[in-house]
Amino acid sequence: MIHVPSIGYIFYINHMKLEPYLSTKIWGWEKWNLSCHPDGKSKIENGPYKGMYFADIVDNPESFPILIKIINSKSRLSIQVHPDDEYARIFEKDNGKSECWYILDAGENGTLVVGLKEKLSRHEIHGLIDAGVLESYLNTIDIASGDFIYIPTGTIHTINAGIRLIEVQQSSNVTYRLYDWGRPRELHIEKSLDVIDYEASAVCGKVDSFQRLKTPHFTVEKLCTKRSYEGHTEDKFHSYTVAEGSGHLVDEYGNVVELSAEDTIFIPEYMSYTIFGDMTLIKAYGY
Template identity: 50%
Template sequence: MKKYIYKLSPFFKETIWGWEKWALSCHENGYSFIENGEDNGKKIIDVIEDKNKFPILIKVIKADSVLSVQVHPDDAYSQKHENSSGKTECWYILEAKENASLILGIKKGLNKEELYKIVKKGDIENYLQEINVSKGDFIYIPSGTIHSIKGGIKLVEVQQNSDITYRLYDWGRGRKEHLKKALDVIDYEGKNKGGKIEKFKFIETPYFKIKKINVKEKYKDVSKNGFHSYIVVQGSGIIKCAENVVELNYEDTIYIPRETAYVIKGKMTLLKIAT
């Protein structure tokens, strides 16, 4: 395996509520591409290890208006019904308007039958829970958690490598909803705790790890046990290994193969993603 730092060009997707960039994606619904070196123009999946089992997907999402109220299945349900992995995800807030908020969960005490009646009655908006967010906040959203991004927010999403979303409610916009499957997978009891984490520096889920790295001058590391990926959330600089040097600016995303020693220089904040 070549010890090379790959700079990525995202798959861009416009939506009715804004847009999203799939910054590191080996998913068939939207590949990211290499934009440096002799592999320039290739899909990132063409050079990675374990290309048939790549575990994560990294996105940048910009919401100009509210997304659907949605939920994602866990691995067991998704493998049975969708032939896919489930979808646990984490959000890091890049930008947020004043008093910005997210939908995260439903009011306590509801069960499947009660929520079905509420949705059919058109009263779901009165049972959604919201949290206020601001730049730098981190939110963990395990599978089974009802959620939605409201307008005026830009964020990084790190998730399992899945594109399975069940819409519970779409604000009357006429898109297909998935009521039965959504009701099947909701975590009504809140077993998988999600929510806002203040001033985080590290989080570990069963599927990926994220660490916030503040570089003032120099940061050294080695991808010993598997790939590393970084996305720049503030500032600029460079990253280099024995094979190459890559310039880094806001929202740039890179992939580093296993067993690669590297150094980051500059003044910037990055999210380091690994498994």
């Protein structure tokens, strides 16, 4: 997964705190905390590779399984849907985009859209879009800080205004917009209709009492540290994003990195480490 760039002499591979790529949007902003995607690469903030793009030290960055974001919605996002791997690779030369959200702040009476209120056919959804009444058929759910929501490919969804969240997704930048509240951006009606999961075959929505979610593409866990937590990566990398609190991580070589809210750290394969502090962490790694 990780290779050592040729910079004159060899370093061991240590943990990496990441500097996000900031993407401003018409509705707010995204920080791409951990990203190998060419549309927004995060940088390494510490250690011998400080200042380099994370993608530059990863073997086959186009196959890296996850992308981690912090999303802040000042206004609501478009009504949208993401394709699966097969469709995205044929038509967009990118990966599909399953994703999940850990809610950091929902304000008062926060809501999201996840799916439709009832099963509808392609023809029926097209008719609702043409009539301008699709919004009435959207399934809106109440959310609060600490909730966890899973959005598999083919699920119509949006993030409403006033939400801040951690998103773990496949490494992809493919979004098809069905409706955008009158804003002057391109819509993708036919492609959206191509990729919607009309049978709602995948379970989506809020995950009650979330501790761990394993998807076909990645695994996400919630970890609450009290004083200290010891880990080892074995044959899979680990990443941690701080949802709440602060602390620090010490790897097996004695290297220390400070952690605070919304930081993301990457730990390569076959490394032992200890996390100190009182924190809520979102751990994500390949399937």
